[in-house]
Amino acid sequence: MSKSLRLSEKWFRRGLWLVAFLFAWFLTGLGSTIVGDLPKVEQVRSLDDFMDPQRTPQLKATIKSAEREAEEAQAALDQAQLKLQTAQANNRAARETYSNWLATRRATERPEQDEELLRRTRELDGLRQTEREALAAVERQQQIALDARQAQQRAQTQLQDLREQARDSYESALRAQELRVFGYRLALTLPLLLVAGWLFRKHRKGASWPFVWGFIIFALFAFFVELVPYLPSYGGYVRYIVGIVLTVVGGRYAIQALQRYLERQKQAEALPDTQRRRELDYDLAQARLTKNVCPGCERAVDLKDGKTDFCPHCGLCLFDHCGHCHTRKSAFARYCYACGTAAAQPTTDAVPPAVQA
Incomplete structure (x- = not known):
């Protein structure tokens, strides 16, 4: 500035x-x-938009149904396993009791306890039957859960195949959309x-x-x-x-x-000195002089010696003397800084600097 x-x-x-x-x-x-x-x-396009419109919903429904069946089978399996554990515990406890009673029966050799032996044997048979039924229920629920998981895996594999088939079309459409x-x-x-x-x-x-x-x-x-x-x-x-x-x-x-x-x-x-100075912008000329630069040719000039009045490169007058007090001043100044007298010849057109900028 x-x-x-x-x-x-x-x-x-x-x-x-x-x-x-x-x-x-x-x-x-x-x-x-x-x-x-x-x-x-x-x-906004997704991969599903390029998949088989008929098989895709069917496979997704199959996957959801299989997931739901697997969850239900797992819950039922947990209940069946709990019942199996209870039946096994009851059976073990009854067998221990029966073994202790049978040892006592053999030691005493009391024939009147034959009916009791038969009754206890029937109870053990009943507990074994209950345990076998609980085990069968567990196996059924395990089979149901396995079938559901396998059905889910098959549907997911088929759905993944559909996705792979649609991926090329999807990526092509995505690139076209990205380009647009x-x-x-x-x-x-x-x-x-x-x-x-x-x-x-x-x-x-x-x-x-x-x-x-x-x-x-x-x-x-x-x-x-x-x-x-x-x-x-x-x-x-x-x-x-x-x-x-x-x-x-x-x-x-x-x-x-x-x-x-x-x-x-x-x-x-090549123009006359007076015309060159008149055509130079006042603010620009002053700014260049403060930087030791000739306002005309913009080459460096040593102005600190106080003796240089003309540019040694282009011959432009840089300093002259006031016509009233003869003080050395800038040739581009509009007034003498020593006495305030206006310059004899204006060096710039009377145009405000703001308009020139």
Whole structure:
């Protein structure tokens, strides 16, 4: 920023740059929301959409039915196993009691206990029968659970086969959908980049430059940063190719601009000294002088010695003397800093610096 600008003008320029960044920030937020929501224009597809529409529901129903039967069989099996354990325990206890009684019976040799022997034997037979029935119930529930699990596994295997058959079609459709969504995003961001290039070329120095620069920052961010998370595997090619094209175009523009600038400088250096100083911008001239640079040819000049009045490179008058007090002053100053007398010949057109910028 030029050191010769008025203090209020400096703050106004800073405020305008703040407007540019705020404008870019809000545009970026809006663009991010739009780019993120673009996939919603496409119907969300899943692998089931490409599977056999008749067999798939049947197999899923079979799997659910088998799962339900397996759960019920497992619950019944748990109950049957509990009953079996109870019957086995009762049988073991009865046999122990019977063995003890039978040992006593043999020791006493009492014939009147033959009826008791028969009764206890019948009770043991009944307990053994109960145990066998409980064991049979457990085996039945185990068979039911096994059948249900096998039916579930068969249905899942068939369903997996259908999924594998539909996977190629699904992935092909997914790639096509991804390409379409990428096209939507590219169709949104690439024109923004082109518009930004046009604005940079035509309006970057206009009165509305804060909005122009804000839009340029937004367009660059949207294409080269915001678009990155949504790029498919091949999307990087587009981004890098566009970057290369922009670099080549911008480089050619810069080279041509440099050549035009050097040509203008040559033409300007051929003009009379008074005309050259009159055509130079006042603020720009003052800023270059403070940096020990010639305002005309922009080459370095040692201005600290207090003796150099003309540029040794292009001959432009840099310092002259006041016509009233003869004090050495800048040839671009509008008034003498020692006595305040106006310069004899104005060195710039009477155009406010804000309008020139």
